[in-house]
Amino acid sequence: MVECVVIGAGVIGASVAYRLAQAGVSVTVLEAGRVGGGTSGVSFAWTNANNKPPRAYHDLNVAGMRAHAALRDEFGETPWWHGGGSVEWASDDGARSDLRERVTRLQAWDYGAEWLTPGQLAELEPDIDPAAVRDAAIVYFPDEGWLDPVTYAHAMLEAAQRAGARLRCAARVTQVDVQGGRVTGVRTAGGDSFGADVTVNCAGRWADDVARLAGARIPLAPRVGLLAFTPPVATCLRRVVRAPQCHMRPDGAGRLMLQMDDADATVGAETEPSPALPAAQDLVRRAALVLPGIAGMRPEAARIATRPIPADGYSAVGPVPGVTGHYAVVTHSGVTLAAFLGRAVAEEIAGGRTVPALEPFRPSRFGR
Known part of the structure; x- marks a missing residue:
């Protein structure tokens, strides 16, 4: 079974954790503070693709809107979405x-x-x-529409835990272990170690700090x-x-x-x-x-x-160049995109498939 550590429990990390756990991946979520305690909890949280050119970015956000609407069929009630x-x-x-x-x-x-x-x-x-x-x-x-981000993140993490995921709050990642150019695990400020085949960097505005721990970069503005x-x-x-x-x-x-x-x-x-x-x-x-x-x-x-805005203003989703096993998910449109990115990231990590909608937004465009 693939061992995956998701770093960050905002709307993105919660969505990714749920879909990975649902796909049968062994998931541990490490959150430096509390669920939704970063940018997710202080967002205007408007779900839209209203003024997000070019077409590829617009379409990605429309996919996010549709994924939120589809959650009603899955959960029955979605009190977090308005x-x-x-x-x-x-x-x-x-x-x-x-x-x-x-x-x-x-x-x-x-x-x-x-x-x-x-x-x-x-x-x-x-x-x-x-x-x-x-x-x-x-x-x-x-x-x-608009989202209650913390309510949403909590619901996704509850669903993730029902599927077998583990959640640790107040667990700030301070070290990413890399051997032979490949991620092998992480360590927290409290001294705990977690093995990992893949780390998913959902740390929002701290994403570049986490990437640096793995010897990589995600330029942010x-x-x-x-x-x-x-x-x-x-x-x-x-x-x-x-x-x-x-x-x-x-x-x-x-x-x-x-x-x-x-x-x-x-x-x-x-x-x-x-x-x-x-x-x-x-x-x-x-x-x-x-x-x-x-x-x-x-x-x-x-x-x-x-x-958390990548340097060119667009989402950065995918493997981070320079280290195998470190996958980034960082975007300014996190509230709109969360439900779609959860599925898409799980499809790539657990399913081994490339999601075409993500191709224009790979972190590799920034180089190493």
Whole structure:
């Protein structure tokens, strides 16, 4: 039986562990902290292929969306996934032009994208202030949604353990053993050793650090992001809303999660997350321009994430050059891709088959 150590228990590591265990591989998951405690737990978690060219990357993300939807047939209930699509609008001339161009491309690729009237938007999201939209160009993407990443990771790991996998939290990998150019196992900060024929590097923003332990590299260009959270508010927002003022989605128990790229630019990896951050307070103010019912609210919490992005912006999935038996799975689109990558990685490692959809995204493109 193949012995596999999966390093990292976020949405990617949990998905890979489940499918490997299901395929009959002996799986040990080693997580440095807690399940979903890295970037997975501080993600906007929008499942989409909305603006992800070129075509190969778009198609990979569509496969991820479909794989999430297919889990309902397998699990019966998927309380971690929330559909309903997303809505977006553009008000100024430049943004309108960009949106029209994107929608034209997406429709040509058979991706769900529908123009809405203000009245149709009001039917979907009655709490949105018409004054925030006016005569904007409005689009509905019906197949999109959002994920509860930690709930998802927990469910996948529970399924993995039922299939025989083992999970160790607070087990940071500090050494990858390599003999004759081949991985033979790992060691943790606590001094425990685990033999392995294959290590699967799902360490997210720490993926390059783990690869270095094996004498390899996965060049990353991580970005820092800010999320702000409202307290429970009286709104019936049902889906992802990407307004020019603020991006938002429900986050359970009446709370909203808020994000905007220009707010991301105000924080760094060392910034202490606090609802008192001016950018967090400004996100709530801007959200209130769209949802007047939350006017006067202050943020209840803020979180800061470092997003694991390979150096060229695209996923890196496959054997890492320079060492046999070290397989990497690192991507900025982890939430969208997790369910598909779990199956695809297991097919390659346990089934010995090459998955064509992964070919453009091999770590070998970075060299050694």
